[in-house]
Amino acid sequence: MPRTQPYPPGTRIGLTTTIPVEMVLAAGLAPVDLNNLFISAPGAPGRVSKAESAGFPRTVCAWVKGIYAVLQEHSEIAAVIVACQGDCSYTQALGEILEAENREVIHFKFPYPPDREQMRRELENLAARLGTDVREAVRVRERLEPLRRNLSRLDRLTWETGQVRGEENFLYLISSSDFESDPEAYELKVGEFLEEAERRPHRSRSLRLGLVGIPPIFTDLWDYLEELGAGVVFNEMPRQFSMPYPGLDLAEQYLRYTYPYDIFGRLADLEEAVRERRLDGLIHYTQSFCFRQMFDQIIRERLAVPVLTIEGDRPAPLDSRTRMRLEAFVDVLRP
Amino acid sequence: MSISQPVLTPSPNNQGHLTALGMDFGSRYVKLVYCREKGVWSRKKIDTLTFFRDYLQKHEGNLAVDWPRLKLAPPRALVVTGYGKSLLQGHFPTITEIRAHFLGARRATGLDHFILLEAGGQDTKVLYVKNGRVFDFLTNDRCAAGTGRYLENMARFLKMPLPEFAGAWRDPVEISHTCAIFGESELIGHLLEGAAPARIAAGVNASVARRVLMMVRRYPCRTLVFTGGVARNRAVVQLLREQQDYRVLVPGYPQFTGALGCCLEARERLAAETP
Numbered sequence: 001m002p003r004t005q006p007y008p009p010g011t012r013i014g015l016t017t018t019i020p021v022e023m024v025l026a027a028g029l030a031p032v033d034l035n036n037l038f039i040s041a042p043g044a045p046g047r048v049s050k051a052e053s054a055g056f057p058r059t060v061c062a063w064v065k066g067i068y069a070v071l072q073e074h075s076e077i078a079a080v081i082v083a084c085q086g087d088c089s090y091t092q093a094l095g096e097i098l099e100a101e102n103r104e105v106i107h108f109k110f111p112y113p114p115d116r117e118q119m120r121r122e123l124e125n126l127a128a129r130l131g132t133d134v135r136e137a138v139r140v141r142e143r144l145e146p147l148r149r150n151l152s153r154l155d156r157l158t159w160e161t162g163q164v165r166g167e168e169n170f171l172y173l174i175s176s177s178d179f180e181s182d183p184e185a186y187e188l189k190v191g192e193f194l195e196e197a198e199r200r201p202h203r204s205r206s207l208r209l210g211l212v213g214i215p216p217i218f219t220d221l222w223d224y225l226e227e228l229g230a231g232v233v234f235n236e237m238p239r240q241f242s243m244p245y246p247g248l249d250l251a252e253q254y255l256r257y258t259y260p261y262d263i264f265g266r267l268a269d270l271e272e273a274v275r276e277r278r279l280d281g282l283i284h285y286t287q288s289f290c291f292r293q294m295f296d297q298i299i300r301e302r303l304a305v306p307v308l309t310i311e312g313d314r315p316a317p318l319d320s321r322t323r324m325r326l327e328a329f330v331d332v333l334r335p
Numbered sequence: 336m337s338i339s340q341p342v343l344t345p346s347p348n349n350q351g352h353l354t355a356l357g358m359d360f361g362s363r364y365v366k367l368v369y370c371r372e373k374g375v376w377s378r379k380k381i382d383t384l385t386f387f388r389d390y391l392q393k394h395e396g397n398l399a400v401d402w403p404r405l406k407l408a409p410p411r412a413l414v415v416t417g418y419g420k421s422l423l424q425g426h427f428p429t430i431t432e433i434r435a436h437f438l439g440a441r442r443a444t445g446l447d448h449f450i451l452l453e454a455g456g457q458d459t460k461v462l463y464v465k466n467g468r469v470f471d472f473l474t475n476d477r478c479a480a481g482t483g484r485y486l487e488n489m490a491r492f493l494k495m496p497l498p499e500f501a502g503a504w505r506d507p508v509e510i511s512h513t514c515a516i517f518g519e520s521e522l523i524g525h526l527l528e529g530a531a532p533a534r535i536a537a538g539v540n541a542s543v544a545r546r547v548l549m550m551v552r553r554y555p556c557r558t559l560v561f562t563g564g565v566a567r568n569r570a571v572v573q574l575l576r577e578q579q580d581y582r583v584l585v586p587g588y589p590q591f592t593g594a595l596g597c598c599l600e601a602r603e604r605l606a607a608e609t610p
Contacts, residue, residue: 297553306471320421321458325474328433332469 006131007078013130014080016067016094017087018177018241019108020123020254022140024081025183027132032077033178035215038066041073044315061289062217062314064090071103079104081126086110086260088291106130110260119251134250141250144179147187151176151242154194159233159277162203166211166232167222168193173238174215205231207333210273212236212299213285214292217312221285224318228330232283234273236266263295267302274305281306281333283326288313306333343368343378343588343595355605356410357597358427359435360386360419363456363483363564368594369410370602378591379405383419398426412601412608416593418457430600432593437462437469439596440560443586449558450551453592454565456483459547463554473550480514481546483564489539492519493532500536504570507537518542537570544574551581560584562592 007013009028015021016034024031038047044066051065052058071077082095084107095105106129111118120134127133151173158169172190179186207230211221214237222232237259245256258265273279284307286293293311300307308329310322318326356369365386367379381390392399402409415427416435423429440451441464451462459481462472479485490500508530510521518539525535543565551559559581565571566589576583586592 300471300553308471309473321474324432328431328472331431331434332472 011079012074012077012181013106014067014071014074014077015178016080016091017083018257018259019081019083020126020137020250021178022137022144022250023123023126023130023132025144026127026136026140027130029130030181031178032074032181033175034067034070034077034080035063036175036178037074038063038070039217039315041070048314059289061088061090061287063214063287064088064094066315068094068097071098079106081106081108083108083110083260085112090289110254112261114255114261116251116255119255123251123254138250141253144183145246147179147183147190148176148243149246150187150190150194152244152246154190154197155239155242155244157194157197159208162205162231162233163197163200165222166209166225166235168197169232170211170215170222170235170238173235173242176238176242203231205233206335207231207330208233208278208280210234210236210270210277210279210282211285212270212282212307214287214290216285216310217287217315218318218322219315220317224323224326225330228327230330230333234277234279236270236273240269263298266295267299270299270303274303279305281308281329283307283329284309286311343376343591354410355412355598355601356407356414357435357594357599357601358413358415358417359432359591359593359597360415360417360423361456361593362418364590365417365419366591366594367405367407368591368598369407370598376598378588378594379407380590381405387419398423410601412605414597414601414604416597428601428604430597433460433462433469433472435593435596435600436460436562437464437596438599439592439594440464440562440586441467442595442599443562443592444560444584446558446560448556449560449584450554450556452547452551452559452561452563452566454481454483454543454547454561454563454571456564458482459550459563459565461547461550461553463556465556471554473553475550478514480518481543485518486539486543486565486568489518489522490536492522493536495532495536499533501540501568501570503533503536504540504573505537506534507541508534510535510538510542540568540570541574543568544571544578547571548575548578558582558584560586562586562589564590566590 007029010030012030012032013024014032014034021031047069048062048065050069056065080098080103082091082105084092084095099105108126109122123134154164154172157164209230209232211232225232240257240259243253248256258269282305284296284299286309288311296309354370354372359366363383365381365383370376390401390405392401413427415423415429416432420429436453447467449464453460459475463470490497508525522535561583566585572585
């Protein structure tokens with residue numbers, strides 16, 4: 001049901017994944033990454049069960065169920081932007097279920113394969129739907145540049161100097177999908193964190209790991225790896241969410257972003273990270289029932305470092321078998 | 336098959352002092368390999384529950400092995416691995432199962448480049464060893480199908496003694512379910528259709544071989560060292576040899592590879608301590 005009235009300023013708009021957030025901000029609206037909302041508020045495991053009680057099958061990604069359930073708690077979220085191309089078919093189906101429940105859904109398609117002309121049209125459609133225009137979004141992108149440069153700096157402090165821990169890196173970068181709904185406040189927060197982190201002593205890690213795949217649903221992965229003496233110095237997807245390629249125009253920025261496109265773009269990004277960050281091994285996180293599990297073998301074959309694949313289903317601490325496997329992996333990599 | 340591994344004589348064998356002892360605390364059995372002065376190696380296997388009940392002394396938060404009851408002298412060095420490792424951590428030196436099996440298999444085969452398939456009571460590990468180091472590994476996750484415990488359950492279900500079950504590989508029925516629970520109902524279906532139990536057993540063994548091959552095929556190497564309790568299943572070994580162009584090696588005492596690795600580690604630690 002297309003809308004004729006513009007949204008009042010400050011209206012909260014849900015995102016099922018990273019989309020051109022500049023557009024939401026240009027329209028004066030507040031982006032809310034529903035993944036972050038689901039996982040960070042207390043009671044995340046209960047949300048998955050709640051969605052199952054509402055009829056979602058057990059054999060469906062827990063992130064999708066979490067998003068569904070958390071939306072039931074937030075009626076103030078006026079509309080949800082669903083990436084119906086470039087994410088997964090679960091998300092697409094979720095969008096339809098939300099529509100059936102009279103939630104307003106806005107579709108965004110990452111062109112597959114990446115195509116500049118199609119991206120331009122998608123951006124224009126999204127702008128029109130939200131009541132803004134691409135020129136305004138371009139201005140927002142420029143305003144966000146210093147913040148994104150700071151996020152890149154934070155990332156460098158993780159792998160170059162070791163002043164930022166893997167988990168801190170993860171949390172700051174993952175929040176760049178919606179800037180915690182308030183880019184100004186988030187920019188200040190990042191700035192203050194950097195100031196503090198830069199005063200920390202340099203720390204060299206004897207074991208440098210990269211975390212590949214969608215954001216893990218485990219609650220204590222980084223802590224446990226730290227306990228084992230291994231540092232995560234690369235978080236693939238959170239880094240992608242932070243749009244780490246400065247100087248591109250808006251369309252190009254979202255064509256360069258690897259998440260919605262083919263595995264080959266991701267492999268090139270991973271190869272560069274392995275080389276530049278001198279990674280000793282990769283942990284490939286896979287989500288139960290996710291199509292991305294199919295890429296495990298190609299990641300193993302194409303990258304010249306050992307890969308440990310772990311799988312998570314629901315939000316929970318690491319189970320004992322995954323702990324055992326992580327311990328063995330770190331042990332194997334140790335010189 | 337030229338395997339230069341130590342000959343592990345069965346216990347009891349009480350001559351000489353124990354020097355190093357490796358313990359693989361598995362889900363079904365606790366395996367011990369020990370090495371005396373003058374290089375005499377021995378082995379011992381005890382049911383895990385029995386070991387826990389009768390040979391572990393627990394008081395005031397402390398754990399100790401009842402060596403006299405085991406009819407063994409206390410070792411000068413002990414290293415533990417396995418499923419029960421976390422229970423014993425903090426009481427005894429431990430190493431990961433991956434390291435233990437790698438060390439044991441390397442010693443047992445003398446190889447530097449191989450795939451190690453370790454199929455135990457409750458899990459299956461595949462290690463890819465390149466240039467004498469573990470390059471990568473996989474473990475089955477959250478699933479009991481294909482493990483030793485699964486084979487035992489299936490044999491019990493068919494009321495077949497395990498050795499007979501483990502010898503069945505001819506003319507297998509097709510088992511499509513890879514789930515340990517649903518597999519049983521599939522077996523009932525075959526029984527009702529009148530399939531001979533030996534053919535059904537062969538079908539189960541073939542499904543296990545298929546399943547482990549899926550893991551093994553991930554690595555570019557054709558030498559397959561097969562250890563763990565499931566390596567004593569002649570049918571699975573035979574099926575692995577038949578289907579694929581792998582050179583399949585089963586070291587003697589394949590169940591003791593992890594314990595052997597621990598024993599080697601214990602010896603190393605002892606050597607490092609003794610000037």
